[in-house]
Amino acid sequence: MDAKNMKPExxxxxxxxxxxxxxxxxxxxxxxxxxxxxxxxxQYRSGRVYSRDQNPSYDQAEALITALEAGHQSLLFASGMAAATAVFLALAPGDHVVAPKVMYWSLRNWLKNFATDWGLVVEFIEMDSAAALQAAIQPGKTKLVWIETPANPLWTITDIAATCRIAHAAGALVAVDSTVGTPVLSQPLTLGADIVMHAATKYLNGHSDVIAGSLTVRADSPTWQRIRAIRAQLGGVLGPFEAWLLTRGMRTLFPRVRTACASAQRIAEYFDTHPHVAEVLYPGLPSFAGHSVAAAQMQGGFGGMLSIRVKGTNERSGEAAAIATAAKVQLWKRATSLGGVESLIEHRASVEGPGTPAPSDLLRLSVGIEDAGDLIADLEAALKLAHA
Known part of the structure; x- marks a missing residue:
């Protein structure tokens, strides 16, 4: 059977x-x-000179990501941060960049500090607002619009197609961090994006045992060639064993993501009206601000990530109750990261520190592939103990 006729699964x-x-x-x-x-x-008719950016172990993983994203070409990197920063480093000092206020915290810090010190002009906006983007973009000067959707840790949804129309009209490229969306649920390149990034550590690998990143481009361009050169010259490449593990992990991508999505939806609906929960943030809830956009650009689910805001008590603030809840879980693991087969819980504000958009009463939940009923029962018990 011709691979062109096969389903992504x-x-x-x-x-x-x-x-x-x-x-x-x-x-x-x-x-x-x-x-x-x-x-x-x-001559080097093999096409390979040195393994830094030419190791054969990259070939299969890169080809698979390219196929799943319906792109032109993919590159593996040593981490999601190495992949993301390569996109910005392909720009020139003085270039204007628009990025979301709600986004992966480490990249946001890098943009506010290193990238700004290096010379990029970075403007942070509410990326879910087309009006905010239209007001921020500077035709001829804005070179890149960076999207993260759903955006960590509030799961803000950005309309990819609408953002691309605005950015391209001004001559800017659009790059999308689709780590949470995954190729199972979303293909940003088919919606007009120029580059899609994955922190492959998360869902693509899915087993909490590899640090990796990837970029996939819709079409070749001078910017893409600069990114290729940056990867080779800075050396932010993946080891061959890690590339092998990434390929192995992606073989179970579809069942893992679909299981996590179904469980996250069930968990979100259960706790949406819970007496100890002030709010559930999940794109799959009809009450969520970005639900209609998410439903239009995500197929088969709304992701395995959600956040809950925990109500306070007479003795405890919402923040204290949230931290106490995380301390009482048994099945959920108190750990950073997301997208693995095990479910994780984290008090995000204490991780991100001052300036975080995460409310102090917020717990970020990465839903794994355990039984959804067990996950609900464990979180229910922890909330009751925290409010006892």
Missing amino acids: SLAAQALGWVDEATRAIAPPIHTATTYLRDEDN
């Missing part, structure tokens, strides 16, 4: 159906060589 499960011609193995080998033999006439 089949492409992911078989990692594009690759078979090693030498051994007939259905799992790829791990290439640890750092350098490659030059031909007798001094």
Whole structure:
């Protein structure tokens, strides 16, 4: 069967159906060589010179991500931060960049500090507002609009297609952090985005044992070639074993994400009217501000991430009650990160510190693939103990 006619689920499960011609193995080998033999006439017909950015272990993972995102080409990086910062470093000092106020905290800090000190002019806006983007964008000067949707940790939804229309009319590129959306639920490139980024540590790998990042481009461009050069010259590349693990992880991407989405929806609906919960933030709830946009640009679910705001008591503030709730869970794990097979809970404001958009009473939940009823019962018990 031609791979072009296969569903994404089949492409992911078989990692594009690759078979090693030498051994007939259905799992790829791990290439640890750092350098490659030059031909007798001094050429490199293999296409490989040095392993820093040319390791064969990258090939299958990059090809699979490209296929799932319906893109032109993908690049693996040593981390999501390495991937994301490469996009900004491909710009020039003095370029104007528009980014969301609600976004991954480490990248936001990098933009406010290193990128600004380096010379980029970074403007943070409410990215879910087309009017705010229209007011911020500077035709001919704005070179990049960065989107994160759903955006961590409030799960704010940005209309990708509408943002692309505004940005492209002004001559700016659009890059989308689709870590939470995943290729299972969203394909930003088909909606007009130029680049899609994944913190592949999260859902793409899905097992909390790899740090990785990826970029996929819709079409080749001078900016993409600069990104390629930045990866090679700065050396923010993935190890061959990590690339192998990433490929292995993506084989179960679809069932993992779909299980997490179904459980997150059930958990959000259960706690939406809970007496100890002030608010549930989840795009799958009809009451959520970005629900209609999410329903239009996400297929098959609304993601495995949600947040709950915990009510205070006569003795405890909402913040204290939230921290106490996290302290009482048994099945949920108190840990940073997201997208793994295990469910995680985190008091996000204390992690991000001053300036965070996360309310102090907010708990961020990454829903794994455990039984949804068990996850609900565990969180229910913890909330009761925190409010006793």
